[in-house]
Amino acid sequence: MATATDTTLAVPRKPSPTPPDRFRLLTAVVSLAAPAALVLIVLVLFQQAWPAVTHYGLRFLVGTNWNPVTEEFGALPGIFGTVSTSLIALAVALPVGVAAALVLAEQGQAAIRGLIGTGIELLAAIPSVVYGIWALYVLGPWAFDHLETPISDRLGFIGWLSSPSPRSLFTASLVLAVMILPTLTAVSRDVIRAVPRGLKENAVALGATWWETTWRVILPSARSGIIGATILALGRALGETIAVTMIIGNNYQIPPSIFSPAYTLASVIANEFTEATGVLYPAALIELALVLILVTLTLNVVALLLVRSTAARAVV
Amino acid sequence: MNRNVLRLTANRGAIGAAYVLTILALIPLALVLAYTIAKGLPAVTHPEFFTNVERPVGIPGSGIAHAIVGTLMLVGIASLGAIPVGVLGGIFLAEYGTGRMADWIRLASDVLIGTPSIAIGLFAYALLVAPFHHFSGLAGSAALAVLMLPIVMRTTESAVRLIPGGLRESGLALGLPRWRVSLQLILPAAAPGVITGGLLSVARASGETAPLLFTSFGNPFLSFDPAQPLEALPHIVYKFALLPYPSLQEQAWGAALVLVVMVLMINLASRYVLRRQIRLAGQL
Numbered sequence: 001m002a003t004a005t006d007t008t009l010a011v012p013r014k015p016s017p018t019p020p021d022r023f024r025l026l027t028a029v030v031s032l033a034a035p036a037a038l039v040l041i042v043l044v045l046f047q048q049a050w051p052a053v054t055h056y057g058l059r060f061l062v063g064t065n066w067n068p069v070t071e072e073f074g075a076l077p078g079i080f081g082t083v084s085t086s087l088i089a090l091a092v093a094l095p096v097g098v099a100a101a102l103v104l105a106e107q108g109q110a111a112i113r114g115l116i117g118t119g120i121e122l123l124a125a126i127p128s129v130v131y132g133i134w135a136l137y138v139l140g141p142w143a144f145d146h147l148e149t150p151i152s153d154r155l156g157f158i159g160w161l162s163s164p165s166p167r168s169l170f171t172a173s174l175v176l177a178v179m180i181l182p183t184l185t186a187v188s189r190d191v192i193r194a195v196p197r198g199l200k201e202n203a204v205a206l207g208a209t210w211w212e213t214t215w216r217v218i219l220p221s222a223r224s225g226i227i228g229a230t231i232l233a234l235g236r237a238l239g240e241t242i243a244v245t246m247i248i249g250n251n252y253q254i255p256p257s258i259f260s261p262a263y264t265l266a267s268v269i270a271n272e273f274t275e276a277t278g279v280l281y282p283a284a285l286i287e288l289a290l291v292l293i294l295v296t297l298t299l300n301v302v303a304l305l306l307v308r309s310t311a312a313r314a315v316v
Numbered sequence: 317m318n319r320n321v322l323r324l325t326a327n328r329g330a331i332g333a334a335y336v337l338t339i340l341a342l343i344p345l346a347l348v349l350a351y352t353i354a355k356g357l358p359a360v361t362h363p364e365f366f367t368n369v370e371r372p373v374g375i376p377g378s379g380i381a382h383a384i385v386g387t388l389m390l391v392g393i394a395s396l397g398a399i400p401v402g403v404l405g406g407i408f409l410a411e412y413g414t415g416r417m418a419d420w421i422r423l424a425s426d427v428l429i430g431t432p433s434i435a436i437g438l439f440a441y442a443l444l445v446a447p448f449h450h451f452s453g454l455a456g457s458a459a460l461a462v463l464m465l466p467i468v469m470r471t472t473e474s475a476v477r478l479i480p481g482g483l484r485e486s487g488l489a490l491g492l493p494r495w496r497v498s499l500q501l502i503l504p505a506a507a508p509g510v511i512t513g514g515l516l517s518v519a520r521a522s523g524e525t526a527p528l529l530f531t532s533f534g535n536p537f538l539s540f541d542p543a544q545p546l547e548a549l550p551h552i553v554y555k556f557a558l559l560p561y562p563s564l565q566e567q568a569w570g571a572a573l574v575l576v577v578m579v580l581m582i583n584l585a586s587r588y589v590l591r592r593q594i595r596l597a598g599q600l
Binding site for chain 1: 423436439443572
């Protein structure tokens with residue numbers, strides 16, 4: 001007989017003879033803290049940004065000035081910096097991340113794979129500010145000497161590859177690429193592992209090589225999951241603050257070249273919020289955060305649903 | 317025949333490329349660690365680096381004791397809030413989490429994990445700094461707690477799920493109520509996994525700078541009062557690294573080294589604990 005003590009049914013039958021499970025109620029209420037925090041964050045930021053939202057309207061999103069003295073605020077250079085650093089980072093990290101995921105998802109040699117996997121996960125554990133100081137003193141100057149300068153010497157006649165600088169949109173993108181690599185690799189590895197074994201075995205039985213199996217069977221089958229991993233990583237890149245703030249050069253402009261200093265939404269907030277006075281200035285900064293959070297929230301939800309739909313097939 | 321040679325060559329090339337790219341992925345880890353150690357060592361070899369607080373440029377004997385104390389307090393208080401809530405929430409997701417509501421909670425906590433931490437900082441500022449007109453360690457802890465909560469929740473859920481149903485059923489068969497089964501049987505059995513989640517969230521929170529900028533703010537003096545501004549290790553790295561004084565930059569690298577060692581030790585410890593959990597769960 002199914003009673004409330006039946007563990008296979010988490011939900012008790014409707015006419016329950018036993019008193020309600022108060023422990024269940026308690027834990028359910030406590031677990032609501034996560035969605036509650038999420039909703040509250042959006043609502044509070046909305047409320048705080050409201051003066052700027054009503055004062056500037058949609059002009060805020062397309063304006064290119066950021067002048068606290070005249071209270072002219074436009075988010076476009078910030079949006080441009082955030083989106084372009086994240087996309088360049090993704091373009092650099094994606095091939096590396098998917099290749100590492102393919103290697104890690106293979107069977108056998110568990111010890112070596114475990115070691116590589118641990119290494120990549122430790123990459124995720126290093127604090128953002130440590131990437132920042134490393135980028136500022138090591139990666140930035142190196143990229144300036146060995147990537148930016150040679151490229152702009154040869155291709156500088158193309159406007160957006162000219163005028164190299166050690167603190168730039170490009171160096172910020174490089175450090176972001178390193179920072180999103182673990183997310184990309186870990187999630188891709190999981191969805192690649194979830195590809196039904198039978199599919200792979202069929203391809204191998206037909207005489208396909210490792211590469212043919214991977215390229216024609218595994219990757220297409222894991223595609224939506226890998227897209228999900230990509231979007232998750234994009235979300236991380238968009239929201240990354242400290243490391244980018246230290247290396248991007250903090251120049252509020254739509255840069256003429258990818259090697260020029262720029263700014264991102266998160267960096268503007270990090271640099272200016274504690275000094276923002278008046279009503280409109282802090283509200284405008286919070287509106288930047290609102291733009292950022294609404295974009296990352298949407299991307300995250302889409303990405304997680306894609307990853308889940310792919311990973312769920314592993315059960316089949 | 318020729319075509320097969322082509323196929324095999326392509327295959328070899330692809331395998332080679334995959335391994336090369338994988339190794340490429342590990343190079344940044346090696347470089348970041350190598351530079352942090354090399355540039356951080358000069359600072360940390362002075363014992364007063366750990367016992368003194370920061371001093372003005374040019375005066376020797378500057379240290380980061382206040383930042384270490386601040387980080388411990390900020391993360392400690394955040395853990396007091398986030399870990400119990402996260403563990404109970406995780407138990408709900410694992411033990412009762414079959415319905416639509418649980419699915420929504422899972423999605424929300426995964427989204428929360430990916431929320432920009434600077435936005436969480438602004439949120440804590442609006443609720444806990446602006447109304448009181450001063451920065452405080454408590455506001456910083458609150459921001460860190462929001463960051464830690466979903467991590468603890470999701471790792472607790474997966475740790476509790478690892479426990480085989482037999483343990484739960486034997487408890488229920490003995491007539492124990494559900495809450496005692498969950499808290500006194502399942503949770504102890506899942507403890508290593510739960511501890512892993514707690515450690516990972518602590519490691520993550522210890523390294524965060526962005527949520528602290530507008531909450532705990534930073535403080536050049538040693539303070540034990542969470543109602544006042546507190547310094548933190550990542551914040552001191554951020555603050556000093558951008559200043560044009562070599563002595564402060566050296567301090568920044570030193571603080572970065574201390575931070576990296578701390579975070580990596582916590583991570584490796586959590587890995588060790590988790591491995592024991594998986595072995596234990598296999599024996600149950």
